[in-house]
Amino acid sequence: MQITTVLSSVTIMAIIILFGTIIALTGKVTDESKQLLVMIIINVAVPAVILNGVFTTDINAELISKIVAIFVISIIFNAIGIGLGWISAILFGFRTMKAKKLAILAGLGNTGFIGIPVCITLFGPTGGLLAAIYDAGLDVIVFTLVTMLLKEEKLSLKSFKELVNIPIAAVIIGISTAIIGYEPPAVFKNLASILAGLAAPLAMLYIGLLIPAFFREKKKVPVRFVSVSLLMKLLIIPLILIAILQIIPVTNDLKLIALIQVSMPTFTLATVLFARYAKDEDTAVATTVYSTIFSLLTIPLIAFIGYSFL
Template identity: 25%
Template sequence: MHVLLTVAFPVFALIGIGWLGGRLRLLGPHGTTALNGFVGWFALPAMLFTALAKVSIAEVLNGAFVIVFGGSMLLTYVAGMVAARLMSGARLAHMSLFGLSASFGNVGYMGIPLCVTAFGPEGALPGTLAAVLGAAGILTFGLILVEVDVQRGHGAQAARGRVLRAVLRSPIVQAVALGAMVSALRIAVPEPVMRFLDLLGSAAAPCALFAIGLFLSDKGLGTARREVLVASLGKVLLQPLIALALLPWFLDLGTMWGKAAVLCAALPTAANAFVVAKEYETFVEGASGTILLSTVASVATVSALLVLLSIG
């Protein structure tokens, strides 16, 4: 019970008041856009940069964590694609977006704050690595497959160019790359600059969680309910089970990295899945519904994991 009160409750309570604020329209019609912009362009990049700049790069590049978390994400993505094909005979773009909804967790907005709450400041390290694997790994791979389908007849060069531009424009990817460079080259960041970034980054966790609630406040399950249910089960149940199955071979469950790999695998679907689906006007209702259902379900599944793994 103690872990639920000290770790799970603050995280889900922040999401809850964000949802309430959205339902009551307290932040106006553009509140979600403005808050997401602040978190995505300023607070979260600052947090990721400082987390990397303060440690040696060897402390972040945990190969065993990459295999366990990355492997669970990739296998769930493939399972999602197969499920979409079997259920509706979907095309490659639809299959890819279904797979993203089933595997691409909300590490940036929810996972990093959760890891920091559970493990302390050092929890930002596995959270950051998981965010990089998601954004630069499975999301990029998924976008490539969508573009291969969309750009049929226009050549592979167009698909590669769009994906590369999207990745390079990401402030999170830029912050991670810059932080890794500062760490690798052992560049001393001036104390006033670091204090400013620490202050800015400290706003990332509460604002990101509040933003999740705002985003969910006007979403529904839509009409693609069978696909939403299957994708949500893949995200909050299948992926952490795969991580647990891989764990004994590569990581000790008693370590922070082992617990974080399972915890990050159990996170609900990220809002990016809806953003990408909306851009391509494919699986839009399904992605939106999966974000909502997996987030609601994660209240139970993540809380149960926190207790089972003795986190906090």
């Protein structure tokens, strides 16, 4: 992975986000149309990225070991991220539910919506597949540790049921068919390849669509809370995890994929979770929007630092 490749990818991301912003400014974009775009990305484009990665990759013992390794790394790193976020919240004087919310916003990144498309751009179909496995690890943390923190309840069967979604199903189906040696028809391979190309541009367009509405509403933003969240998510936690990556005995490609994933902005699902469990959607929206904008600057920086040391 060359830094010029990262810079090129981030520049393209920024331009497509700008296109989405212009569309939102010049036309009427309804909540229903944005929700439709989200459904297409999550239920069509991202599963296609995963299946395309399986179809174009030789599933062997080495790749299976990488899949297991990146899944374990994801769970550990996301748990560490939440822990570091919680420590920072305490140090800056936040307590109880505010500390928990800051820990979640600072610790977890948009590894699916943005991370998978970025990784497939940088590392190809196999990179997209491994990024999807990393995102699956984040999902495990979200629907266990995160829901437990927000709900202040014990884990239940319902929490684990929420892990079942179309992208996860695509991972299971794709890897299972590859292991048994099933060769899908060429039409399905071509279809997966074409649909996979939708993931990155649609995700960036969606983010662009959100920006004008957010600033137009002029909602009061808790500056200190959001600032600490952004500092931890985009700089401090990635730098700490870069140090940890140096001593983890895994291949360099896994380190680079993990590096890109930990540099992602705050995950968009935080808005849904905070609205559902904490009755505080605005804080999550503000952190998500600002972190996405600033990540266009910090992703190349983290990539440069990581590339220099890994």
